[in-house]
Amino acid sequence: MPQEMSTRKAYGRALVELGEKNPDIVVLDADLSMSTMTHMFAQRFPHRFFDCGIAEQNMIGIAAGLAASGKIPFASTFAVFVPGRCFDQLRLSVAQSQLNVKIVATHGGITSGEDGFSHHAIEDLALICALPGFYVLVPTDAIETTQMVRTAAVTPAPFYIRLSRPSTPVIFDENYHFVLGKAVTLRQGNDAAIIAIGIMVSRALEAAKHLAQEGIECRVVSMPTIKPLDEEAILQSAKETGAIVTAEEHLKHGGLGSRVAQVVAQHYAIPMDFVAIEDTYARSGKAEELLQRYGLTAPAIEQAVKSAISRKQVHHS
Amino acid sequence: MTEMPLHEGGLAIGCRGQASVDSEAGEVFPNADCKSSCSLEEIARTLRRHIVTMIAAAGSGHPGGSLSAVEIVTVLFFRLMRHRSYDPNWKQRDHFILSKGHAAPLLYAALAESGYFPTKELITLRKIDSRLQGHTDRAMVPGVESTAGSLGQGLSFAIGVALACKLDSLDSRIYTLLGDGECDEGQIWEAAMAAPHYHLDNLTAIVDRNNQQIDGWTRDVMNTEPLGEKWHSFGWHVIEVDGHDIGQLLSAFEEAKQIKDKSSVIIAHTIKGKGVSFMENNLKFHGTAPTQEQLEIALRELA
Numbered sequence: 001m002p003q004e005m006s007t008r009k010a011y012g013r014a015l016v017e018l019g020e021k022n023p024d025i026v027v028l029d030a031d032l033s034m035s036t037m038t039h040m041f042a043q044r045f046p047h048r049f050f051d052c053g054i055a056e057q058n059m060i061g062i063a064a065g066l067a068a069s070g071k072i073p074f075a076s077t078f079a080v081f082v083p084g085r086c087f088d089q090l091r092l093s094v095a096q097s098q099l100n101v102k103i104v105a106t107h108g109g110i111t112s113g114e115d116g117f118s119h120h121a122i123e124d125l126a127l128i129c130a131l132p133g134f135y136v137l138v139p140t141d142a143i144e145t146t147q148m149v150r151t152a153a154v155t156p157a158p159f160y161i162r163l164s165r166p167s168t169p170v171i172f173d174e175n176y177h178f179v180l181g182k183a184v185t186l187r188q189g190n191d192a193a194i195i196a197i198g199i200m201v202s203r204a205l206e207a208a209k210h211l212a213q214e215g216i217e218c219r220v221v222s223m224p225t226i227k228p229l230d231e232e233a234i235l236q237s238a239k240e241t242g243a244i245v246t247a248e249e250h251l252k253h254g255g256l257g258s259r260v261a262q263v264v265a266q267h268y269a270i271p272m273d274f275v276a277i278e279d280t281y282a283r284s285g286k287a288e289e290l291l292q293r294y295g296l297t298a299p300a301i302e303q304a305v306k307s308a309i310s311r312k313q314v315h316h317s
Numbered sequence: 318m319t320e321m322p323l324h325e326g327g328l329a330i331g332c333r334g335q336a337s338v339d340s341e342a343g344e345v346f347p348n349a350d351c352k353s354s355c356s357l358e359e360i361a362r363t364l365r366r367h368i369v370t371m372i373a374a375a376g377s378g379h380p381g382g383s384l385s386a387v388e389i390v391t392v393l394f395f396r397l398m399r400h401r402s403y404d405p406n407w408k409q410r411d412h413f414i415l416s417k418g419h420a421a422p423l424l425y426a427a428l429a430e431s432g433y434f435p436t437k438e439l440i441t442l443r444k445i446d447s448r449l450q451g452h453t454d455r456a457m458v459p460g461v462e463s464t465a466g467s468l469g470q471g472l473s474f475a476i477g478v479a480l481a482c483k484l485d486s487l488d489s490r491i492y493t494l495l496g497d498g499e500c501d502e503g504q505i506w507e508a509a510m511a512a513p514h515y516h517l518d519n520l521t522a523i524v525d526r527n528n529q530q531i532d533g534w535t536r537d538v539m540n541t542e543p544l545g546e547k548w549h550s551f552g553w554h555v556i557e558v559d560g561h562d563i564g565q566l567l568s569a570f571e572e573a574k575q576i577k578d579k580s581s582v583i584i585a586h587t588i589k590g591k592g593v594s595f596m597e598n599n600l601k602f603h604g605t606a607p608t609q610e611q612l613e614i615a616l617r618e619l620a
Contacts, residue, residue, distance in 0.1 A: 057473070068455070069477065098455075
């Protein structure tokens with residue numbers, strides 16, 4: 001495995017691997033197969049690949065019908081179009097129908113970059129997490145993506161897996177084992193916990209390293225399954241560190257931060273902070289420029305950690 | 318016309334206006350019994366009685382668009398479709414996908430009379446502990462293939478089922494019932510473009526062309542004419558029939574079966590509320606239950 005790889009590329013490869021093993025795997029796309037990487041599957045298994053054209057609503061409906069007939073459909077497009085363009089189809093034809101449809105959406109967050117805000121998916125997690133019955137996953141790297149796709153294929157339920165456009169650091173090695181619904185503690189520490197998803201995980205690790213140099217020991221928890229959340233890991237972090245910071249490439253409301261806060265609030269009165277996009281839309285630019293501009297950086301996480309720690313009650317110290 | 322064994326299951330129809338007899342799911346009645354003992358016209362009348370009775374008992378529901386499609390559903394469930402009430406998920410079955418989900422009472426009545434569940438359950442429609450939801454829920458009721466209620470989604474779903482049948486080399490036929498008002502939805506036309514593109518000659522859509530939608534006549538609310546030409550231009554084989562004429566419907570479905578390499582649509586010209594004089598073409602009964610007094614009149618007319 002190279003040091004960097006995009007999660008969408010890992011997805012494309014995983015689909016082909018699955019397709020070899022299971023003839024019931026079918027793949028749908030909405031005219032973005034070169035970008036979502038489903039073209040790899042299309043080339044290998046043309047009769048099991050359905051390009052639906054630029055018609056996401058129809059794509060979801062077709063996927064539902066295939067699932068109802070025992071197929072395992074993976075439907076892909078950009079995260080801005082699914083769930084955004086076809087929310088009601090996801091609601092009625094998939095969630096309410098309790099069908100085994102796998103949505104794998106690429107170009108999540110603002111790192112799709114230069115295309116501008118029409119192509120930045122920053123509300124997708126809020127939308128999809130609102131639907132009962134969906135598993136919602138955000139992988140940290142290419143290794144985890146492959147395992148998530150395999151897990152989704154053998155777990156009969158609706159899934160939403162959110163991938164990124166750019167190459168991202170490979171954090172896990174081949175011995176890593178993704179477990180659905182389980183958080184992964186990547187670094188120990190008891191002064192604060194940083195709970196992160198996707199591209200923010202490597203930034204959280206970087207922030208923790210810097211903070212350690214200042215004598216602040218942070219726990220870093222990756223939360224690849226954001227629905228259902230690993231409540232045990234969250235509560236353990238809350239109890240043992242007394243301060244929680246979340247980090248995500250999504251709006252501050254409705255995503256990881258909101259969901260974690262809801263769990264924490266039921267059990268502990270501890271300070272939290274949220275590294276996420278404020279209530280606004282971003283602009284065109286290079287991925288890294290946008291992450292800097294909208295505060296999705298290691299220094300921003302460090303700032304948030306210090307702020308949360310400063311608000312701790314005395315008895316937590 | 319095929320001589321295949323078609324509907325296999327408990328037929329619960331009481332002919333000549335007699336009370337229905339419930340049969341346990343799992344019991345097999347040869348299809349021949351159905352044809353010899355009950356005419357399709359009699360079955361249609363029985364379904365209509367169920368529809369008005371169950372909606373009256375519920376105190377809410379959509380009689381108009383259920384009554385308009387009775388002959389379409391009768392012909393499919395009691396003559397043309399291969400299905401087994403004792404094995405709803407039978408792999409070789411033909412599929413009926415209700416897209417206009419507000420016609421749920423019609424589907425429930427057809428399923429009950431086919432033996433999927435007891436007809437006495439029909440009057441539980443819309444009640445808190447009933448399986449018979451206001452709009453269909455595929456997870457709850459045996460024989461209900463699709464969850465519906467938000468319009469425009471059934472044709473796409475039917476395409477998915479049709480593709481799966483092709484992948485599995487099954488000769489099953491897939492039928493989906495759409496409303497004409499439903500054809501306002503953009504997703505219908507996304508799907509209309511896709512079905513012929515995938516050469517789905519195993520798929521037949523039926524448009525219940527009753528010319529009314531909640532806010533009025535379809536020509537006034539959103540004019541879909543020329544409806545047949547639209548479907549034709551999207552690549553479909555179009556057949557227009559009187560949707561209350563069983564003979565015309567049977568011929569149309571047979572014609573659709575013979576068409577190769579493309580999908581067929583039957584535009585069934587119907588009357589909303591058909592069979593109950595005061596409901597016919599009466600917009601009020603799109604989504605209003607009859608009172609007890611109205612029910613009695615309706616049942617007399619449908620006796």
